[in-house]
Amino acid sequence: MKVVGKNVTKIDAFKLARGEPVFTDDFTRDGMLYAKVLRSPHPHARILNVDAGAALKLEGVVDVIWHRDVKPIPHTRAGQSYPEPSPYDTLILGPKARFIGDRVAVVVAESVALAEAALDKIVVEYEELPALTDMDEAFTNSEILIHEEPDPQGISEAGKTNIAARIDKEVGDVDAALKTCDLVVTRDYHLPRVQASHIEPHISIAWVDEDQRLIVRTSTQVPFHLRRMLAQILEIPEARIRVIKPRVGGGFGDKQELVVEDLVGVLALRTGRPVRLEFTREEELIAARYRHPQRITMTTGVMKDGTIVANRMYVLADTGAYGSHALTVQGNTGQKVLPMYPAANIHFKMDCVYTNNPISGAFRGYGAPQGCFALECHIDEVARELGMDRLELRLKNHIKLGDTDPLSAKLGEGKEGLVRVVNSTGLDKAIELGCEAIGWGHEKEPSATHLKRGLGMALAMQGSGIAGVDWGGATVKLNDDGSVNLAVGATDIGQGSDTVLAQMCAEELGIPYDKVIILSSDTDLTPFDVGAYASSTTYISGGAVVKAAAEVRGQLAGVLGPHWECEPDAIVFADGMATGPAGKSMTMGEVALFALYQAMIQPMATASHMSNDSPPPFAAQFAEVEVDTETGQVHVRRFVSAVDCGTPIHPIMVEGQIEGAVAQGLGYALFEEVLLDRTGRVLNPNFLDYKIASSLDVPDMVTILVETDEPTGPYGAKAAGEVPIDGPAPAIVNAICDAVGVRMYRIPATAERVWRGLKEETR
Amino acid sequence: MNISFNLNGSATNLEVAPGESLLQALRASRVFSVKLGCETGDCGSCTVLLDGQPVNSCMVVAARVNGSHVTTMEGLLGDDLMIRLQTELVEHGAVQCGYCIPGLLISLYALVKQGPSCGGEIDEEVIRHALTGNLCRCTGYVKPVEAARAVVAAMEVPK
Known part of the structure; x- marks a missing residue:
């Protein structure tokens, strides 16, 4: 091949490196207005009245809108194919605030500074309601209902409980199978709330052109879904809407959702002037979307020879105040992860609850990083209890060429799925090359007695698009x-x-x-x-x-x-x-x-x-860590990713996808967590306190592309963007356990948590 | 208030509000290579050279640059070193979304131009330290660091 498989110059790289004006905000229009959102200070409250009189008296403040000014059209902001597998539980502006940071009113003014000044002048009358911010409590408490709409659509148990979505699917008979096993291991794993943290914030500019059409220039991952959604909620024909996506400064799933576009649309139509709305970093960390926090219970039954007979995964997840992606992210936690070990008996069950916390949603990996953490840590635990080598246990049980994904028929995109057979896999080769690169089985000596070294690994698989939908x-x-x-x-x-x-x-x-x-x-x-x-x-x-x-x-x-x-x-x-x-x-x-x-x-x-197929890319990932037993500090010395994405169309860009995913996965493992207080208030909404990896935090990375030829893919290609974010957290946490014998059931494995684990271990 | 400063080699007068940041003032003047990422001095997307030193322009009050030299990517587009840095970043695949890249390039430019503040060679450790204030969520820093090393290595070859 002459072009495919070659590292051609990335088509937009030079203009980006030159800082040319190519992003949404590198653009102005005459008469542009600036919008700002007034956010709820209460986790759960009715909005009885908004008095914007004083704000509107400020010179340069053009308009203030609240729920009385917009028609209540229930919708989802998830940004998925129609009909969406997410509940219609959202209004542009609603009569109830459901988390600290929920939209209450929107100001539009001649400058950002004026809009901000106007926010302070708005007087809101709230009726505070009791709030639920603990997902276990939200699961059992049906006295306090976060969503009580008269016309719910797509909410799993609308009007009865706070359960937004649930799944219960079984292949074989797990209860019966567990009784026949030589060993059954059950553990709980706790996954934190983390944020995509694309460096370009959410930003949109909308205006009405000379043909009375609404033009929306926006930083989005889903321009066509967005046009459909805007037509629905603004009640104007799609023919009157044009969505333009310029260069986008990162998305990672967080820009799949409609987060700002409806507001600029409404305000441009009301004022007849161009309107711009850009999130601050604080808003990104409060009012954009998170990876769903989850608690996962894994139960695995094995025979003495290491055969996995039964696997059960139960997921309890927090979707926050709204349920976009509640069903499908959690579905993926099982669907994309459990097939790695295609046991005859698999049970996947999940409950995703509303709380009065900020909103969870799509973030690269889409549920799989949570599930992969639980499963791959659990495999190490099973191996340890069984007295079997953890690599051997994986090699014995992992999915192979020609195998059928056992969950695929039962679990699709929020509905029954399509049968998936593995037509290409480089997993064994990836494991072999990864082991070689990390020096598996060759323990290295630490440089001081208080330092301990360990190795860990994890296997991951994902999909290539949504079968039969995308x-x-x-x-x-x-x-x-x-x-x-x-x-x-x-x-x-x-x-x-x-x-x-x-x-x-x-x-x-x-x-x-x-x-x-x-x-x-x-x-x-x-x-x-x-x-x-x-x-x-x-x-x-x-x-x-x-x-x-x-x-x-x-x-x-x-x-x-x-x-x-x-x-x-x-x-x-x-x-x-x-x-x-x-x-x-x-x-x-x-x-x-x-x-x-x-x-x-x-x-x-x-x-x-x-495609009715969604061939899985595979990854085998390996970490070498050094743990300081005096402080609990974990240093990842080396990280190896061996990834089968079919034919790499552009090898160095695939490497770039993997390296970036490893850096994000490293944060998930060790230091990223959006912290909430008991009222659901975000405690660390900035890059100083919510830390993402810097150039000094990332380990020495080795990235290996294991080429396969996927028969259903263009030029043999499969996907590469998500699979490498699944393995870093379990590989690192397994390496910590290998180094110091402490199992971190909760991530991020901060120095404090590891130190506490070490103290308990020696008690 | 009115301020006078040298922007990318040209004498410039700007009307700025008290408290307005240099980032805001530059973007309002259509200097769009300077990106807004956090406005708290944590991400480095708005890095510019202020009298030759890389600074987060969101943390600089615009009024403070009165009488100073401010250099942004727009002022370095014809600069040989900047072109080499851009070319290596592009060819190494270090530019993904590209939002952080102009700021990151300004930091690298200052490092290579001036050498490490502690003296000595520009090795990987020095490069990583120089980039620690430029957050990139796409690349994991592997390829940006490789690209910077390639620029430094090429400069060491005697002509």
């Missing part, structure tokens, strides 16, 4: 000079999808990569795509690009064949040339001129692609 479109159009316009709905949020899709287009047409001009994610100009989530873009949108490019190639062969008096199939497109039999050849520019001016056709095609 799809995308692509249009390819040939220009006079042999260049092509490629228009895709797929959404580049920094992961590099524009580059990868351009590579596939060039490969399929046999033209150089720099002859592809890509335009992505403008709802007026590009075909539909579900957007950037569920590790779908390379696999799903890539499939659409390959089909569209192949169709254009077919059109060209169709006009050249008669001209050259040969079968169209005999014409080869490669190296920027079309070559036929008997020495006939043309450059792609000549072909284009012939097609456009002699044959008089526009070589152009649009194709759509979906």
Whole structure:
């Protein structure tokens, strides 16, 4: 292959490195207004009245809106395919505040400073209500109902309990099987609330153009879902809405949700002026979305020879005040994780509860990092109790080529799923190469007596898009000079999808990569795509690009064949040339001129692609840690990731995905946690107190790409974006246990927690 | 209040509000390479050179730069060292979403231009220290550090 598999220059990298004005906010419009949100100081309260009189008297304050000013249209802000598997439990502005930070009113003014000043002048009359911020209490307490809407849609036990979503699926008979096992191990694992922390905050600018259309320029992962959602909640036709996605400064799932776009939309329509709303970092950490906090109970039954006979996972999760992604994230916790060890008996059960805490939602890995932590720690625990080597236990039980994912038929995207068979796997090779790179079985000597070293590992699998749901479109159009316009709905949020899709287009047409001009994610100009989530873009949108490019190639062969008096199939497109039999050849520019001016056709095609498969990428990840037994401080010395993502379309960008995921997973393991007080108030809403990895925190990383050929993927590709975030936390925590014998059932494994664990161990 | 300073080589007058940050003032003047990430001095996306030293422009009151030299990416686009840094970052795959990159490049530029504050060579440890104020959520810092090392290594080759 000439372009696929090559490290071509990332298509947008130079303009980004030059700091060109390419992001949502690098743009202004005359007469722009600035919005700010007034947020609830109470975890649970009715909003009886909002007096904005004093705020509106400030010169430059244009408008203040609250729930009386907007029509109550229940919806979900989840940003998923329609019909969404998330409850319609949200209003643009509602009569009840459900967490400290919930929207109460919105100000729009001539400047950010004025809007902020106006917030202080608004007087709100609240009726405080008792609040639930503990998920166990929310699970059992049905006296206090967080959602009591008269018209609930999609809430699991609406009006009766605080349960937003639940799943209970079983393959085989776990209870019966456990009775036959030589050993049954049960443990609880506790997962923290963490935040995506893309460096570019949520930001949107909306205006009404000269055709009375609402134009929304926004930092989003889902431009097409967003257009549909805005049409629904603003009650204007989709034809009157255009969503434009410029460059996006990171998303990681957090920009799958509609977080600010509805407000700029409402305010632009009300005022007739452009309106901008940007979150502060504090708002990001209070009012964007989190990875769901969970408690996971794992029960595993094994035979003496290490055969896993039964696995049970029970998940209790906190969705916070609203239930977007409540069903599907928690579904993924089992669905994406338990198949790693396809026992004959598997039981997955989850309850996801509303609380008066800030909102959980989508974050890279989408439930799998939680489940993978529990399962992979648990496998080490089972091995220890069984007296078996932990690597051997994994090798004996992990899913193999040709195996059927035992949960796939029972558990799909919030509904029954499609049967998934493993058609490609490099997992064994990944384990072998990873073990070699980390020096598995060769314990290293620490440099001082108070330091202890240990090794840990974890296996992970994910999916490539949502089977039978995700799809995308692509249009390819040939220009006079042999260049092509490629228009895709797929959404580049920094992961590099524009580059990868351009590579596939060039490969399929046999033209150089720099002859592809890509335009992505403008709802007026590009075909539909579900957007950037569920590790779908390379696999799903890539499939659409390959089909569209192949169709254009077919059109060209169709006009050249008669001209050259040969079968169209005999014409080869490669190296920027079309070559036929008997020495006939043309450059792609000549072909284009012939097609456009002699044959008089526009070589152009649009194709759509979906897949009923979601082939799992695999990862084997390894950590070497050093634990200071005096302080509990954990230092990750080395981290190895061996990842099978099928054919890497752009190897160094795949490495970049893995390395970034490891850094995020490291934070999950050791230091990231959004802390709440008993009222659900965020205690650390800034980057000083909510710490993400800096250049000094990350370990020496080794990244190995294990190439396989996925038969259903474009050029053999599977996904890469999410799978490497699953393994770091369990691998690191398993390494801590290996080093000092302390099992951290709760992450992050901060120095204090490890130190306390060490104290208990020696007591 | 009105301030006069040298912005990217040009004498500049700006009307700024009391308390307005240099970040806000620059972006209001359409200097868009300077990015807002946190406004608390923690992420480094708004890094600029103030009289040659990298600073978080969100932490600098705009009025304070009266009489100073402020350099942003816009002022370094033709600079050989900056072009080398940009090229290596791009070719090493260090630019993912790119939001933190102009700020990170300014920090690297200052390091390579001035050398480590404690003297000695610019090794990986020094580079990592220089970047500790520039948070990047995409890359895990592996490729940015590799790219910086490549620039430094190329400079050490005798001509």
